[in-house]
Amino acid sequence: MSKTDLSRRTFLKATGALGTAAAAGAGVSFAGSLASGSAELAHADQEERIVWSHCHVNCGGACVLRFHMQGDEIKYVETDNTGSAEFGDIQMRACLRGRSIRRWIDHPDRLNYPLKRREGTKRGEGVYDQITWDEALDTIASEFTRIKETYGNESIFIQECSGVEQNIMMNSPFFRLFNLLGGEVTRYGNYSNAAINFGSNPFTYGDGWGRRSFKSLQKGQLVVLFGDSVMDMRMGGDGAGYDLNVAMEKQGVRVIMIDPRRNEVATNKGAEWIPIRPGTDAALVAGIAHELETLGLTDHDFLKKYCVGYSEDTLPEGAPKNSSYYAYIMGTGYDKVEKTPAWAAEITGIPEARIKQLAKEIGEAKPLFVAQGWGMQRHANGDFAARAVMLLPQLVGQVGKPGTNAGTHEGNTGFPLPTLPTGDNPIAEKFPNYLWPEAIKDGPSLTAKNAGIKGADALKTSIKMLVNYGNNMPAGQNGDINFTTDILRDESLCEFILCYDVFMTPSAKFADIILPDLTPQETYSLSAAGEMNDSLGIWFGQPIREPMYERREVYEVCGELAKRLGVYDEYSEGGLTREDWCRKLYDELREEVDGLPTYDEGVAMGMYKRTVEIDTSVDPFIQDPENNPLETETGKIQVYSPELAKLADEWELPEGDSIVPIPAYVPGFEGAGSQTDKRPLQLFSFHYRAHTHSTYANNEVIQKSASHQLWINPADAESRGIADGDTVSVVTDRGEVHILAKVTNRIVPGAVALPEGGWYDPTADGVDKGGCINTLVSRRINPISKGTGQQSSICEVTKVGA
Amino acid sequence: MTQYGFFFDATRCTGCKTCELSCKDYKNLPVDFSFRHVYEVEGGGWQKDDAGFWTTDSYTYYLSMSCNHCDDPACTKACPTGAMHKDDNGIVSVDETKCIGCGYCAMACPYDAPTVSKEIGHSAKCNGCAERIAEGMLPICVEACSGRALFFGPLEELPNTDERAEVAPLPPASLTGPNLYLKECAAMQEKADAAAKISNILEVM
Amino acid sequence: MAAAFHELPLALFTTLASIGAGAFITLTVAFFTTKFDDEVLARIDKLALVPAIFVIVGFIAAFFHLANPMAAFGVFGGLGRSPMSNELAVAVLFAVVMAVYVIMGLAGKLGGARKGLVAACAVLAILFAVFMGLAYNLPTVPTWSTPYPVVQMLGYALLGGAALGACVLAFAGVLDDALQGSFKAVLIVLAVCGAVISIAGLVLMHSGAAGVSNLIVNGTTLAAGAQGALFAAVACLVLSCACTVAAAMGKGGKAACALAVVLALAGVFAGRLVFYALQISVGISF
Helix, strand or coil, rough: CHHHHHHHHHHHHHCCCCCCCCCCCCCCCCHHCCCHHHHHHHHHHCCCCCEEECCCCCCCCCCCEEEEEEEEEEEEEEEECCCCCCEEEECCCCHHHHHCCHHHHHCCCCCCCCCCEEECCCCCCCCECCCCCCHHHHHHHHHHHHHHHHHHHHHHEECCHHHHHHHHHHHHCHHHHHCCCCCCCEECCCCCCCHHHHHHHHHCCCCCCCCCCCHHHCCCCEEECCCCCCCHHCCCCCHHHHHHHHHHHHCCCCEEEECCCCCHCCCCCEEEECCCCCCCHHHHHHHHHHHHHHCCCCCCHHHHHEEEECHHHHCCCCCCCCCCCCHHHHHHCCCCCCCHHHHHHHCCCCHHHHHHHHHHHHHHHCCCCEEEHHHHHHHCHHHHHHHHHHHHHHCCCCCCCCCEEEEECCEHHHHHHHHCCCCCCCCEEEHHHHHHHHHHHHHCCCCCCHHCEECCEECCCCCEEEEECCCHHHHHCCCCCHHHHHHHHHHCCCCCCEEEEECCCCHHHHHEEECCCCCHHHCCCCCCCCCCCEEEEEECCCCCCCCCCCCCCHHHHHHHHHHHHHHHHHHCCCCCCCCHHHHHHHHHHHCCCCCCCCCCHHHHHCEEEEEECCCCCCHHHHCCCCCCCCCCCCCCCCCCCHHHHHHHHHHCCCCCCCCCCCCCCCCCCCCCCCCCCCCCEEEEEEEECCECCCCCCHHHHHHHHHHCEEEEEEEHHHCCCCCCCCEEEEEECCCCEEEEEEEEECCCCCEEEEECCCCCCCCCCCEECCCCCCCCCCEECCCCCCCCCCCCEEEEEEECCC | CCEEEEEEEEHHCCCCCCCHHHHHHCCCCCCCCCCCEEEEEEEEEEEEEECEEEEECCCCEEEEECCCCCCCCHHHHHHHCCEEECCCCCCCECCCCCCCCHHHEEEEECCCCCCCCCCCCCCCCCCCCCHHHCCCCCCCCHHHHHCCCCCEEEHCCCCCCCCEEECCCCCHHHHHHEEEEECHHHHHHHCCCCCECCCHHHHHC | CHHHCCHHHHHHHHHHHHHHHHHHHHHHHHHHHHCCHHHHHHHHHHCHHHHHHHHHHHHHHHHHHCHHHHEEEEHHHHHHCCCCHHHHHHHHHHHHHHHHHHHHHHHCCHHHHHHHHHHHHHHHHHHHHHHHHHHCCCCCCCCCCCCCHHHHHHHHHHHHHHHHHHHHHHCCCHHHHHHHHCHHHHHHHHHHHHHHHHHHHHHHHHHHHHHCCCCCCEEEHHHCCCCCHHHHHHHHHHHHHHHHHHHCCCCHHHHHHHHHHHHHHHHHHHHHHHHHHHHCCCCCCC
C-alpha cells in the first residue's frame, strides 16, 4: 500500500486488520452524533451540571477535568478554565488523552461484573464467567488465608498500580488490609526510573539533589537535554512541557536535544536536535569531558571543592590508582582507551566536529541547565549513563546554582498530600520491582548479592498470590511478555491471581478472579497536581454519577474483604468511608500548609491552585559544602563512588555485566554495537501521546489521531522495501510484533522505535498484533539498580507479505 | 462586516492534537473523522558523509487547521443549495436542512474542511463553535490548547493578521482568502519547500 | 483509483446521461435528413424510450449519490453561482423536454411538433453535456479546472449518442433507409468527432495530471494508477466508433449498432473513472 493509494477506506481496512482502531466509534452512536446537531441542543439544556474531577494515569501529570453531565450521561469534557489563560500563566489544561476520557469511561468493553476464570481453561485464554460479588470476595478472602497459612505472608505481593496513580487511595487499601493480617513482601523502585533513583542518584548526590524545574531557567541560557521528551510526555497545561515551552519563548533559552528520535522539543519549538545512537550517552559525555580538558574549559576548582574522583588527587581513600574519571578519559584508566571526541563519534554516531562544538558550547555556557529523561536510564547499563549525564554539568561547575540542574530529571514540586495510611508491614523483605516474575518462578534464588534483595539475604519464598490492582504489568508493561506469561500460566507457581481493573486488559486475562473497578472519575478522588509537574494544586474530584452495573471502588471492596477476614474496624477506623478519608487526609494537609481552603470550600470550587515560587537560590551545599554535606558516603558529589566500588567487589553479576565506580560508558547486553547480521537494528521505545503506558490505548478515538507505529528511518526502510504505512514484522530473540511502519526522518538511521503501551494481542503463532514493545525486549536488568534494561534490544524489521 | 478567523502560533505548537480531540469530544464526532486536523509535515533527509557519519537536514513541523472560514470560500461557490453559507460573522457553516449531501463542497475545498458521507447525511464541518461564541466563550479547540497556540475571534482581535497561512501543505491564500493567520515556526520559515510531505496521512485522512 | 471507486454513482450518472441524451442528437439528424412514414415513426417513438431510460437510470444513480436525497429539490438554490445548480437546471430542462417528446411520441401525438421538439431535445442534450463538464470546473482542482471535462462530456454525448441513436433506428428497422441519404455522413461525423474529442480530452487530462500534485497526492502516481482504465476507455471508444461507422457503411446492422452501444457504455464509464481518479486539489485532498 503506497501512500498515494491510501484513502479513507483503505485506512480503515489497514487498521482494522491490526485491530488497533475499530471502524465504528467506541460507545458512540454514529447516527446520534452529528445528525441531530446534538451538541447544541444538549448544551442549551437546563439540567446540565458540571462535575469536577481529573485524569491521573501516571503520565506524571494529573489534569483537571470538568465533566458536563446530563443525568448519568457524560455530554463532553472541559478542563481548568480558572484564572488567567495568558501564555505563561498556569491552567491545568488536560491533553488529548484527558479530553477523550468520555469514550474511555463509557467504552463498551468496560468490566461490569465480577468474573471467575472458567474451570478447565488456562490462564491467558480469557474465558470467564460472571459471579456474584459475594462469591468473588469469599474466594479472595479464603485464598488469601490459605496461601498465607501455607506459604506465609512473604508469598503475597501487591503489584504497582500505575493505571490509578496519584490520588489518596491508589492501591493502598490492599496494603492497609494485608498489613493488618501479617503483611506482604514488597517491591522497591518501579519501571519508570529505577536506574536513576536506585542506581545513580544515591551514589552521586545521595538523593535527588540539585533538581530544578524549567521555570527556573534564566534569560537566553543554554539547556542541554538528553532524551527528555517533556513535550511528548507531559502535555498538560501545568506540565514540564508547558514550562519549557514558556521558557523557550519568554526567556529565549536555547535548547539542544540529544535523542535518537526528534521529539517534540525539536519540531515546531525548534530545539537543535543532535541525533545519537540509542544507549551511547555516556560515551558522548566522555568525549565532551576530554574536549573540555583540551579546551581548558573544565572547572577544576569546582571539581576539587565539591566532587570526589574526577581527578586522581580527589579520589576517596582506598580507591586504586588510575581509577579516576580523568584517568578514564585520558587513557590511563581501567580500559586504557583515550576518550577523544573521535572515539566518542565512532560510538555515538555524532560527527566529531559536532561533539567538539558541543563541548565548547557547554564549557562556555553560564548558567547551563542539563537534564535527562528516563528512557536513557532504562537501557542496559543505564545506571552508568544516568550518572554520566549528571557528571556533565559537574565538569563545568553548573549544579546547585540558579539556572542549573544536576543533570538529573528536571525538578518538580507539589503539595505534600498524604495518602491512605497503610499501617506497618511486619515483612521487611523487598525485591527490585522488575524482578517480580523471577520472584514467582523461584523467589529464594533471589539474594541480596545477585538480585539486590533488601531487608533479607534472600527471599524466603516465591510469590504465591498476586494482586494486580489498576495495572497492566503482567502481559503489558513488563519486559519479555512471552517469558512472563509462561510463568503466570503455570498454576503451580503463583496459585492465585487477582485482577481489579476497569478493562479486560491483556494482563487481566491471566487472573483467576477479576473485579470491575470504578474509574477515579466515578468516585471520590482527592489528588494533588501532577506529581512530576512543578505545580501546586489540589483537585477535589467528585463522582460524576452513581456507579453503574456492579462496578465498585477499591476502598469499599477491601473493606468487604476486611469484614470477611475479621479486621474491618481497624481497617476502616470505625467505619470511615472513602469520602471521609478524603476529608481527613485533606485536613492533615491543611495543618501542614497554610492558606488552603476547607474541604467543603474546595469541593465547591472543584480545584485549588497556587503559584509556584521559583527556585533562584544557590544551594546550601554550594554555599558551604563542609557544613551542608550531601548524603553520599563522602558527603560530596561523587564522580567516583566508594559505595559502588564495594558493590563491584561484593555483588554477583551475570556474565558480561560489571559495576564501575565512575560513570564510564559500558555497552551492555544488546546495546549499541552489539548488532548482528541477523539483528542489524537497535530497537527502543518511547512514551507516546496516544496513551499513558497502556492506559487509553484501547480508546480508539485517540489512536486514530495518533497512530501507534514503528518509526524507521528512510535509509533503513528503503533497503528493506518498506513504505510508510506498510505492515512490518519486528523480530528479536524474544518475540515478534506486526505493526504499521512510520517511515520518518525523525529517527536516527540504524535504529527503530516502537511506542510503549500497545496492548499485547498474540495470534495462535505467538505473533503480537497489538504492537506491544515488551513482546520484544529482554529480562536483562541493570547491574546496580536491578532496574529494567528494556530499552536495549537488537532486532530485524521486514515487510509483512513481501 | 465582522469576520471571524483563526490565528495559529506555530512556535508554540507541540503537535499534541488536543485541539483535534477536544473538538471530537465536544462535537461527538465518530472515530474516523475530524473537523480539525493536525498535519505533521516533514522534509529534508539524511546524508552519509565520507567518514560514514549520518547527518540530516530534515525538519518536522505541525500545522493545526480546521475550516478557515474563507473570504471567498470554494465550498459555498460549489454548493448547489446554498446550504453551505457564510454567516453574518463570516463563519462558514452548513444549513443541515438545506444540504443534500452532494459532496461538491468537499471536492472544492482545498483545506479538507467539509466531510460528506451517507452516515452523516449531510456536509459537516467546523462552525467555529458558533453556539459557544454566541455565549461569549471561545471555540473548544482554542480553550483546549495547553500551549496557547490557537486563537479565534474577529480579525481585529487576533494577535495579527499580516499573513494568511499558505505554508506547505496549504495552497496559495489568494485562491479562497482563508482566515487562518499564522506565526510561522523556524522550520516553516527556513526550510519548508516543495519537497515537504505530510508524514501522518493515516492520522489526518 | 480509490477515489474513482468512491464516486461510482456519479460515474454511472454521467455515463448513462450523456449517452442517453446524445441519442436525441442522432435522432434529430435522422428526422431532418430522412422522411419516415407514420408506421416507422411509431416504431421509432416506441424505441425512443430506451435512451430516455438511460437518462432516467442515470438520474436515479445521481439521486442516490446524495447523502440527503430528500432535500434534493433545493439544488437550484445556487443557480448562476454553483456550476452544479446550473448543470442540474439544464438537466431538468432537458429531461422535461425529453419527457414531453417521448410521452407524446408514445401517445402518437407528436404530429407537426416532432421536428421542433426533437431539435429542442438535441440542443438541450448538447447543453446538458457541456454543463455536466462545467460542473467540475472547480478552480481549486487544477486537473478538472480545464476545458477537458467539457470536451470529454461533449464527446461522450456525440459518440455514445451516435451509437445509441443508430441502434434505435436499426431496431426500428429503418436504419438502412436513413443511410440512403445524408444521415450516413452525419452519423459518421458524429461518431468520429465524438471519439476524437473525448479521447483527446481524456488523454490530455491524463498527461496533464502528471504536472499536478499536492503534499498528499502525486499526479504522476495517480495517472499511473489510472493508466489501465485510460487504455480501456480509449480502446472501447475507438471500437465503439468503428462499430457505428461500420453500421453506417451498412455492415453489421443491428449487431454492430448494439455492440457500439455496449462499447460506448464501457468506454465512457472507464473514462469517467479516469476522470474521478485524477481529482487533485491545490491543497489537501485524499
